[in-house]
Amino acid sequence: MTALTIQTQPIAGQKPGTSGLRKKTPVFMGPHYLENFVQAIFDVVGTKGKTFVLGGDGRYFNDRAAQVILRMAAANGAARVIVGQGAVLSTPAASHLIRLNQTDGGIIMSASHNPGGPNEDFGVKFNMPNGGPAPESVTEAMYQRTTEITEYHILQAQDVDLGTVGRVMLGAMVVDVVDPVADYADLMESLFDFDKITAMFAAGFRMRMDSMCAVTGPYAVDILERRLGAKPGTVTHATPLPDFGGMHPDPNPTWAHELMAEMMGTDAPDFGAASDGDGDRNMVVGRGIYVSPSDSLAVLAANAHLAKGYRGGLKGIARSMPTSAAADRVAAALGIAAYETPTGWKFFGNLLDAGKATICGEESFGTGSDHVREKDGLWAILLWLNILAVRGDSVADILAAHWAKFGRNYYSRHDFEAIATDKADAMVTALRAGLGDLPGRKLQGMEIASADDFAYTDPVDGSVSAKQGIRVNFTDGSRIVYRLSGTGTEGATLRVYLERYVAGPEGLDRDAQEALAPVIAAAHDLAGITRFTGKAAPDVVT
Ligand code: VG1
Numbered sequence: 001m002t003a004l005t006i007q008t009q010p011i012a013g014q015k016p017g018t019s020g021l022r023k024k025t026p027v028f029m030g031p032h033y034l035e036n037f038v039q040a041i042f043d044v045v046g047t048k049g050k051t052f053v054l055g056g057d058g059r060y061f062n063d064r065a066a067q068v069i070l071r072m073a074a075a076n077g078a079a080r081v082i083v084g085q086g087a088v089l090s091t092p093a094a095s096h097l098i099r100l101n102q103t104d105g106g107i108i109m110s111a112s113h114n115p116g117g118p119n120e121d122f123g124v125k126f127n128m129p130n131g132g133p134a135p136e137s138v139t140e141a142m143y144q145r146t147t148e149i150t151e152y153h154i155l156q157a158q159d160v161d162l163g164t165v166g167r168v169m170l171g172a173m174v175v176d177v178v179d180p181v182a183d184y185a186d187l188m189e190s191l192f193d194f195d196k197i198t199a200m201f202a203a204g205f206r207m208r209m210d211s212m213c214a215v216t217g218p219y220a221v222d223i224l225e226r227r228l229g230a231k232p233g234t235v236t237h238a239t240p241l242p243d244f245g246g247m248h249p250d251p252n253p254t255w256a257h258e259l260m261a262e263m264m265g266t267d268a269p270d271f272g273a274a275s276d277g278d279g280d281r282n283m284v285v286g287r288g289i290y291v292s293p294s295d296s297l298a299v300l301a302a303n304a305h306l307a308k309g310y311r312g313g314l315k316g317i318a319r320s321m322p323t324s325a326a327a328d329r330v331a332a333a334l335g336i337a338a339y340e341t342p343t344g345w346k347f348f349g350n351l352l353d354a355g356k357a358t359i360c361g362e363e364s365f366g367t368g369s370d371h372v373r374e375k376d377g378l379w380a381i382l383l384w385l386n387i388l389a390v391r392g393d394s395v396a397d398i399l400a401a402h403w404a405k406f407g408r409n410y411y412s413r414h415d416f417e418a419i420a421t422d423k424a425d426a427m428v429t430a431l432r433a434g435l436g437d438l439p440g441r442k443l444q445g446m447e448i449a450s451a452d453d454f455a456y457t458d459p460v461d462g463s464v465s466a467k468q469g470i471r472v473n474f475t476d477g478s479r480i481v482y483r484l485s486g487t488g489t490e491g492a493t494l495r496v497y498l499e500r501y502v503a504g505p506e507g508l509d510r511d512a513q514e515a516l517a518p519v520i521a522a523a524h525d526l527a528g529i530t531r532f533t534g535k536a537a538p539d540v541v542t
């Protein structure tokens with residue numbers, strides 16, 4: 001087999017965002033596009049004699065991209081690549097395999113919660129030897145490399161058979177095709193009390209899991225139905241499809257509407273859950289009650305000790321800045337540290353590696369722990385099941401008891417999608433320019449206490465990440481955060497994060513949108529959202 005060196009030129013705009021490089025699939029399939037970016041990754045991390053993990057969420061082009069990446073890894077001198085069968089691995093399973101096999105990192109092919117298909121989205125990201133997404137310093141170096149690339153290396157070879165588990169050679173490189181589920185499912189079994197969850201299912205507990213035609217189907221069927229004895233058919237949309245069956249695999253009330261309808265309907269199961277394209281997000285729903293991701297993080301942190309993997313307690317709790325402060329209250333009660341990081345899982349890696357935090361979470365339906373270095377949808381769902389099995393209470397009861405103890409951080413995120421980039425930028429620029437004038441200003445019966453543009457100094461390596469979101473804090477504890485999405489592929493998406501704290505005992509069971517009405521109105525007033533975007537109402541509310 002011949003290793004070819006192909007002359008190429010930089011392609012503009014190969015800049016990784018919140019979670020790797022994401023573009024429209026036809027862009028990724030364009031001449032040299034995937035190859036340039038993969039070579040840039042290899043040039044930065046080095047390949048000679050190294051071992052990597054490779055897998056993706058099974059979306060359109062996943063299989064073709066895997067063959068290209070394997071041929072490039074071989075031509076660049078990698079010793080071994082561990083690939084999920086069919087080139088499929090959920091993001092948390094990939095993170096686990098990187099750690100379990102002590103590899104030099106891995107490449108994950110996914111655009112996560114973005115739709116998939118010939119005209120939808122594709123993505124590639126690199127995870128480090130600790131299993132976590134590459135930090136900004138590394139992704140920035142990769143981007144720099146894409147701007148100066150002149151050649152890439154690729155083996156001239158036939159496709160590797162990725163359909164069969166086992167070892168094959170690609171030139172001098174070993175390719176180990178592995179069962180994507182087994183090691184991950186074993187890890188879950190080591191963390192949770194499968195006997196207690198099994199007993200709960202055997203006693204008639206009913207669950208609905210919506211895998212949204214995305215990657216968690218095989219994982220959820222194996223773990224929930226086969227290992228834990230949930231009724232066959234508990235997992236719906238369980239077969240991963242290249243276009244996710246036309247579903248938008250973003251587990252929120254808008255896109256997981258089938259699950260929401262069932263959970264809010266008559267004869268709803270006890271517990272419902274959904275996960276996203278690559279399996280790192282989760283939405284949980286009780287019978288007749290939605291659990292906001294910020295509350296979910298707080299409840300999981302407060303009850304984690306009930307599961308065997310966390311019996312020794314937590315070292316600390318980390319949340320992304322826009323996530324509500326509900327988790328901070330739990331950390332305070334437990335007497336452990338609380339950390340506030342920028343959006344994106346890569347910022348949790350150092351805290352987890354340093355043993356400063358055990359559980360992490362984001363308001364965007366992402367929760368996880370130090371068992372891997374990614375957020376983990378099924379992990380969160382299993383921790384909820386473990387807590388439900390031990391406590392024997394309903395989801396609604398658990399939430400009510402939590403709010404009664406800690407008070408309630410009413411929370412919502414409003415997304416304004418596909419805005420012209422120049423208009424979104426103009427709005428943010430205007431907001432930034434006026435930040436200094438905000439303290440003391442009164443609106444909607446509230447007074448602004450402080451306003452800033454969030455900058456984060458990593459407590460472990462001292463690296464600084466600036467401009468991570470504009471925060472406006474009110475004297476009564478309410479808060480507005482504005483930020484532009486870093487995962488979209490079309491125009492700009494404005495995310496407005498809204499929060500208000502009610503200590504209780506009264507007023508804990510209101511509708512979130514209603515409770516937040518003054519904060520929402522203030523958010524529009526302050527930023528002139530409609531004036532800049534032309535939109536009076538958000539496209540997605542979570
Ligand atoms: C979004 C979420 C963020 C999450 C990121 C990747 O980023 O807000 O919390 O970490 O997606 O999640 P942004 O920049 O669009 O707000 V995944 O499951 O798409 O890898």
Ligand code: CO
Pocket residue numbers: 091112113276277278279280281
């Ligand atoms: Co995801």
